[in-house]
Amino acid sequence: MTNQLEDLQINIIYSKRKTISIELRMDELIVRAPKGMSRYEINKFLSEKQSWIEKHLAKLQEQRSALEQLPPFTMDEIRKLAAQALISIPEKVKKYAPIVGVSYGRITIRNQRSRWGSCSGKGNLNFNCLLMLFPDDVIDYVVVHELCHRKYMNHSADFYAEVERVFPEYRRCQKWLKENGWVYISRLP
Incomplete structure (x- = not known):
């Protein structure tokens, strides 16, 4: 299941696990959730983690800006x-x-x-x-x-x-x- 939240793509991966976790990449938030967890519960978790997501997204955007200044390897x-x-x-x-x-x-x-x-x-x-x-x-x-x-x-x-x-x-x-x-x-x- 994939949704667009502004420029951030959210990918939810359901598996046999007991807890929910998130991983933030450049333009993607990966949510790993237990099978059967409702979208409501996932959204509630993401809402609780919003400040963490925003803080780390800002850090990633700073890194991207720095990266754009680096030339490709020859x-x-x-x-x-x-x-x-x-x-x-x-x-x-x-x-x-x-x-x-x-x-x-x-x-x-x-x-x-x-x-x-x-x-x-x-x-x-x-x-x-x-x-x-x-x-x-x-x-x-x-x-x-x-x-x-x-x-x-x-x-x-x-x-x-x-x-x-x-x-x-x-x-x-x-x-x-x-x-x-x-x-x-x-x-x-």
């Missing part, structure tokens, strides 16, 4: 980041794989708009070259995240328990990616 910059990633990322994978207790296949560096990393069923790992612009611990988190997919090919509680076992600070890095990652993606040509 193909030469992307090539340099990929070359750097081809050296750095395999070293990190080699470091963390024994800690996670997994093997892995091929490591590929890509220029992706939607993912920081991925893990195939065959154990091949893909990483975004833009990671080279991130803080070192955030890169470590992405590597650990993908290696943990060698044990759990999902985002279950068991998966995140394994991520936390290996990398206890993962939530801070996850938050950094959520808050800052889109700035880098937006600069791709």
Whole structure:
């Protein structure tokens, strides 16, 4: 179900969950609600969260204005980041794989708009070259995240328990990616 509220698109996702939550993106408010929750209850929740939404929307609009001042990455910059990633990322994978207790296949560096990393069923790992612009611990988190997919090919509680076992600070890095990652993606040509 989708409604337009001024310039903000509201998407409601119903699922088997017990609580309601919201996630604000540039032009979209994602509402995750329990199956069976009425539209009235959702609207009441959004009304209660209106000041939070307005505050964070203003912050996002400031970020967008700043972003519009940044030039897109050149193909030469992307090539340099990929070359750097081809050296750095395999070293990190080699470091963390024994800690996670997994093997892995091929490591590929890509220029992706939607993912920081991925893990195939065959154990091949893909990483975004833009990671080279991130803080070192955030890169470590992405590597650990993908290696943990060698044990759990999902985002279950068991998966995140394994991520936390290996990398206890993962939530801070996850938050950094959520808050800052889109700035880098937006600069791709």
